[in-house]
Amino acid sequence: xxxxxxxxxxxxxxxxxxxxxxxxxxxxxxxxxxxxxxxxxxxxxxxxxxxxxxxxxxxxxxxxxxxxxxxxxxxxxxxxxxxxxxxxxxxxxxxxxxxxxxxxxxxxxxxxxxxxxxxxxxxxxxxxxxxxxxxxxxxxxxxxxxxxxxxxxxxxxxxxxxxxxxxxxxxxxxxxxxxxxxxxxxxxxxxxxxxxxxxxxxxxxxxxxxxxxxxxxxxxxxxxxxxxxxxxxxx
Amino acid sequence: xxxxxxxxxxxxxxxxxxxxxxxxxxxxxxxxxxxxxxxxxxxxxxxxxxxxxxxxxxxxxxxxxxxxxxxxxxxxxxxxxxxxxxxxxxxxxxxxxxxxxxxxxxxxxxxxxxxxxxxxxxxxxxxxxxxxxxxxxxxxxxxxxxxxxxxxxxxxxxxxxxxxxxxxxxxxxxxxxxxxxxxxxxxxxxxxxxxxxxxxxxxxxxxxxxxxxxxxxxxxxxxxxxxxxxxxxxx
Numbered sequence: 233x234x235x236x237x238x239x240x241x242x243x244x245x246x247x248x249x250x251x252x253x254x255x256x257x258x259x260x261x262x263x264x265x266x267x268x269x270x271x272x273x274x275x276x277x278x279x280x281x282x283x284x285x286x287x288x289x290x291x292x293x294x295x296x297x298x299x300x301x302x303x304x305x306x307x308x309x310x311x312x313x314x315x316x317x318x319x320x321x322x323x324x325x326x327x328x329x330x331x332x333x334x335x336x337x338x339x340x341x342x343x344x345x346x347x348x349x350x351x352x353x354x355x356x357x358x359x360x361x362x363x364x365x366x367x368x369x370x371x372x373x374x375x376x377x378x379x380x381x382x383x384x385x386x387x388x389x390x391x392x393x394x395x396x397x398x399x400x401x402x403x404x405x406x407x408x409x410x411x412x413x414x415x416x417x418x419x420x421x422x423x424x425x426x427x428x429x430x431x432x433x434x435x436x437x438x439x440x441x442x443x444x445x446x447x448x449x450x451x452x453x454x455x456x457x458x459x460x461x462x463x464x465x466x467x
Numbered sequence: 468x469x470x471x472x473x474x475x476x477x478x479x480x481x482x483x484x485x486x487x488x489x490x491x492x493x494x495x496x497x498x499x500x501x502x503x504x505x506x507x508x509x510x511x512x513x514x515x516x517x518x519x520x521x522x523x524x525x526x527x528x529x530x531x532x533x534x535x536x537x538x539x540x541x542x543x544x545x546x547x548x549x550x551x552x553x554x555x556x557x558x559x560x561x562x563x564x565x566x567x568x569x570x571x572x573x574x575x576x577x578x579x580x581x582x583x584x585x586x587x588x589x590x591x592x593x594x595x596x597x598x599x600x601x602x603x604x605x606x607x608x609x610x611x612x613x614x615x616x617x618x619x620x621x622x623x624x625x626x627x628x629x630x631x632x633x634x635x636x637x638x639x640x641x642x643x644x645x646x647x648x649x650x651x652x653x654x655x656x657x658x659x660x661x662x663x664x665x666x667x668x669x670x671x672x673x674x675x676x677x678x679x680x681x682x683x684x685x686x687x688x689x690x691x692x693x694x695x696x697x698x699x700x701x702x
């Protein structure tokens with residue numbers, strides 16, 4: 233470690249992204265439940281909250297979870313969908329921006345890293361819902377984030393290949409490596425803090441965002457290492 | 468998709484790595500429990516197995532879990548430690564090999580990818596045990612794998628910087644990005660199969676291993692993209 237840190241900058245709290253339209257009627261209750269679940273999971277760094285705790289925080293009758301979302305898993309899927317939809321909105325915004333492909337990719341990777349800080353329950357929730365293999369949860373995650381991201385990667389990688397000489401890269405596999413680059417620090421936070429004696433504070437997050445963006449952007453450029461087996465298929 | 472695949476090559480089953488020494492006395496029971504847990508978790512793709520199911524498979528009295536491991540979590544930690552220890556042995560082997568740093572890194576990344584196939588329960592188990600923040604589980608994962616890997620990365624990155632002009636990279640942050648690159652495909656397998664209509668078969672695993680190794684090895688080389696914020700600290 234080179235630089236001494238005089239104090240640790242805490243991570244800032246970010247509220248749940250608002251829905252596209254002002255909620256009315258039953259949607260008001262739905263929003264209160266989503267915000268209560270976000271607040272509780274945020275406070276607990278992703279450790280579970282019960283339906284009755286979420287309803288108590290939302291000041292809503294426990295029957296409303298079933299009414300609004302079908303089940304607790306339905307509520308958690310809707311929460312995950314909201315947070316991932318925010319990332320997809322960022323992608324749509326970046327897609328329109330007049331920036332070179334490397335800079336777009338850089339901003340996108342930093343945005344995913346910061347999203348894990350703003351929504352520290354996302355990695356656990358997403359892993360659990362994906363590993364449950366419950367078809368509805370998987371399809372919602374795919375539609376809210378994975379498919380729009382993969383489709384955008386196909387375009388950015390193609391732009392970079394033509395304008396910057398980037399390598400030919402399969403955008404589906406790239407989806408998994410980009411998310412993986414960003415997420416494991418947050419899954420393995422306990423290793424960072426106990427194993428490596430670092431703190432996940434604002435300074436480390438920015439240092440990690442710079443590290444992750446540079447690894448990905450250098451990673452799509454032709455490497456100077458030894459020749460490698462080339463992927464046999466590319467989209 | 469470019470190439471049609473006539474058939475899907477299934478993934479091969481790999482037994483649990485054996486302990487360094489032939490087990491004796493109570494260690495025989497310990498080994499039977501570890502192998503039974505490995506077999507059951509393998510068959511279930513990481514979905515949980517109960518203590519009584521593990522003991523029935525091991526043909527061992529349920530009291531032996533407490534006797535040998537203290538608890539079910541102790542048994543799962545010992546299993547995780549065994550599998551991660553196998554990766555550390557591979558690192559020690561690579562460290563001695565007379566190969567350029569890029570080739571060492573390439574073999575290491577491919578080995579982590581294949582390890583997730585051989586031990587498909589490792590990502591779920593490691594995530595759960597790390598996110599539990601249970602100090603003993605975290606410390607065992609750190610000692611079995613994270614610290615040896617990070618220390619080896621420091622050396623390989625330093626060799627690559629001197630002999631190949633690699634960028635200056637923080638080995639602690641690199642630990643998280645390398646593991647993340649390899650693991651998220653396995654966490655998100657349901658997205659791969661439902662969202663992207665691909666199959667996690669032997670062909671895809673090898674294609675992914677080539678993709679991941681090339682991303683990491685190109686990633687440590689100087690990129691051709693736009694200038695980036697440089698990490699402010701490096702080890």
